Amino acid sequence: MPILITVDELASRLAPGAPDGRTVVLDVRWTLAQPDGSGAYRNGHIPGAVYVDLDTELADHDVVGAGRHPLPSEASLTTAMRRWGLHDGDTVVVVDDLGNQSAARAWWLLRHAGFGDVRLLDGALGAWRAAGHPLETGEVVPEPGDATARYGGMPVLDIDGAGALPDHGVLLDVRAAERYRGEVEPIDPRAGHIPGARSAPTATTLDADGRFLPAEVLRAQYAELGAVPGADVAAYCGSGVTGAHAVAALAIAGVDAALFPGSWSQWSNDASRPAATGGEPG
CATH class of the missing domain: 3.40.250.10 (Rhodanese-like domain)
Known part of the structure; x- marks a missing residue:
């Protein structure tokens, strides 16, 4: 399964009438200095992209002794995936504004959860802007999805x-x-x-x-x-x-x-x- 998708390939998939099936874009804006990326997301994101909160949806801070970003449970990731509007069979493209350094957490977790087609946007949001593709503002709230997380898709070390x-x-x-x-x-x-x-x-x-x-x-x-x-x-x-x-x-x-x-x-x-x-x- 491909790991990367180019900005032009993504733009083609998001165009009206695209024949390649449903593509969902997840915006995982996060840095150590600014872990809440929702403001940056609302100020401009790829059209249709849903914001993902890395600290609350891609980690479970109630887990003690497993580091600063413990993995979420299958149940909590399932809840998040459904909030993002994901259905089995979707292509998911994850994006950030950090060279994919935070988006990769979503890529890995979705692959670990058994989601088949997950891509990283090569060059991240900077490449999308540089190519002249549009951004939209505000927040996208999708219809709930029905995908279910089933861990075991990626190797993990304790x-x-x-x-x-x-x-x-x-x-x-x-x-x-x-x-x-x-x-x-x-x-x-x-x-x-x-x-x-x-x-x-x-x-x-x-x-x-x-x-x-x-x-x-x-x-x-x-x-x-x-x-x-x-x-x-x-x-x-x-x-x-x-x-x-x-x-x-x-x-x-x-x-x-x-x-x-x-x-x-x-x-x-x-x-x-x-x-x-x-x-x-x-």
Whole structure:
């Protein structure tokens, strides 16, 4: 199943009378500095796009001890999917204004929930604007859908699995390199990385316009870290958001990878877990 869709392909799908079936656009505007992206969404979004609140709909903060963005339950994601108007058989395109770094969380969760055709908009909202396609303002409230989340579509690692993976596979830490090295830690209680993890910052997978690098470039980058087809590979970040972006980038490169959703926010809060520092896996 394709992972990316271009802005022109999406515009064609959204045009009146398009023959390709129903396409639903989800706007997952979110950043650490501004987690509520609803205002930016209302000020201008792809026509017909439904706003998705990453913090409340793509995470369950009632879960304790599983990091800053614990996965939502199947039931709560089902409720959200139906609010978004999703039906089985829809094509879903997820978009943000952050190079797909937050939209990938929705991409991964929908794939994990068994939804078949989910795409990331290559270049995100910036590419849509640059191509001259229109935006609309206000809020879209769709008719409720009937889709149901059934987890199991994507591989997931728990905290013990993440700690053990470097012994036989490749664990990628996709945070900024200085956080990996333990030089700074602006969010979580301890600095450093999971022992044995290799540094693969999210920024190295995108070009200057926020598009994923070509598949062959990604494939070569990941191969240098040992992440090749057939290897046991997983990714983590700070709280499981950009880790999902890495899973998408690896898929574009032809490498299947698991996600450790708890990521460094879960690991660093467990005093029994060791932390490595410096530029080497440790």
